[in-house]
Amino acid sequence: MNSMRSIIIMAMRSRHFPIPSSFHSSPPHLLPLIQSSPLLRSRSQPPPSPPPLCLARSPFRPSSSCPAVAVLGAHDPLPMESRSPSGEIHVILGPMFAGKTTILLRRMQDEVDCGRSVAMVKSDKDTRYGLDSVVTHDGVKMPCFALSELSSFRDKLGTEAYDKLNVIGIDEAQFFEDLYDFCSNPADHDGKIVVATGLDGDYLRRSFGSVLDIVPLADSVTKLTARCEICGRRAFFTLKKTNETQTELIGGADVYMPVCRQQALCR
Numbered sequence: 492m493n494s495m496r497s498i499i500i501m502a503m504r505s506r507h508f509p510i511p512s513s514f515h516s517s518p519p520h521l522l523p524l525i526q527s528s529p530l531l532r533s534r535s536q537p538p539p540s541p542p543p544l545c546l547a548r549s550p551f552r553p554s555s556s557c558p559a560v561a562v563l564g565a566h567d568p569l570p571m572e573s574r575s576p577s578g579e580i581h582v583i584l585g586p587m588f589a590g591k592t593t594i595l596l597r598r599m600q601d602e603v604d605c606g607r608s609v610a611m612v613k614s615d616k617d618t619r620y621g622l623d624s625v626v627t628h629d630g631v632k633m634p635c636f637a638l639s640e641l642s643s644f645r646d647k648l649g650t651e652a653y654d655k656l657n658v659i660g661i662d663e664a665q666f667f668e669d670l671y672d673f674c675s676n677p678a679d680h681d682g683k684i685v686v687a688t689g690l691d692g693d694y695l696r697r698s699f700g701s702v703l704d705i706v707p708l709a710d711s712v713t714k715l716t717a718r719c720e721i722c723g724r725r726a727f728f729t730l731k732k733t734n735e736t737q738t739e740l741i742g743g744a745d746v747y748m749p750v751c752r753q754q755a756l757c758r
């Protein structure tokens with residue numbers, strides 16, 4: 492299937508994305524997503540009523556009646572002069588439950604609201620909430636590509652769509668062995684903005700994957716904190732509650748908890 496058509500179409504609350512006529516000629520498997528999403532309505536349909544206020548807190552407002560779908564700049568990217576003249580790399584790291592994915596999704600939303608085309612990638616190892624979306628621990632989600640390695644991203648997206656892409660969001664960066672090699676190309680040579688989030692440390696506070704390796708490539712590095720599950724103070728580390736000893740173990744609050752230094756040391 493044409494890789495452009497395999498593109499996940501992201502319905503973001505943006506005034507900058509007119510609905511291109513090609514949506515109407517999209518393959519049938521996409522149309523249900525597009526037509527059921529009030530964010531990407533055809534010109535003939537009246538605008539839907541605004542989502543209930545309770546959704547206002549969510550950065551993306553996707554819901555069961557409004558599945559999030561995402562266009563990746565295939566139709567209406569910003570002209571080159573309004574994109575970042577050179578690329579950028581921003582790293583967001585910290586323990587689990589620190590808000591890394593939440594910040595990532597908000598940043599992606601902001602980029603789309605500024606008229607940029609965005610694609611999200613996560614590791615296909617992260618099966619906690621399904622493979623077609625990046626999902627926060629609060630349940631906010633955004634469609635993505637789930638890949639085993641970042642080097643396949645350009646082929647997955649298709650060269651034409653990749654060339655038009657402005658921003659690449661990477662979640663769970665600690666699981667990508669080719670993180671360093673991948674990040675430098677889009678930022679150094681392709682003028683793209685890369686925002687990568689991931690764990691800096693594993694449950695034993697050792698460097699996890701290649702997240703720290705891309706710090707020397709980065710424009711900015713942000714370490715977030717969570718709340719210590721024991722004492723409520725700022726948590727900088729993640730502890731494993733179970734006895735498994737492997738470094739990579741997919742899980743949530745059932746397996747891990749964020750802790751302060753004191754709790755990390757007394758285990």
Ligand SMILES: Nc1ncnc2c1ncn2[C@@H]1O[C@H](COP(=O)(O)OP(=O)(O)O)[C@@H](O)[C@H]1O
Nearest residue numbers: 587588589590591592593627628629717718749
């Ligand atoms: N101990 C905790 N400290 C902070 N947030 C927590 C904690 N336990 C659960 N949460 C929830 O996790 C959310 C952050 O989720 P997420 O952005 O997916 O974090 P991360 O990607 O860093 O694991 C918070 O908004 C909060 O509702």
Ligand SMILES: Cc1cn([C@H]2C[C@H](O)[C@@H](COP(=O)(O)O)O2)c(=O)[nH]c1=O
Nearest residue numbers: 586587588693694729738739740741742
């Ligand atoms: C500490 C630690 C975590 N993991 C896994 C557990 C989760 O699936 C992810 C992190 O998710 P989040 O978005 O940061 O909440 O990584 C692991 O495999 N090994 C570890 O030591």
Ligand SMILES: [Zn+2]
Nearest residue numbers: 719722751754
């Ligand atoms: Zn504590």
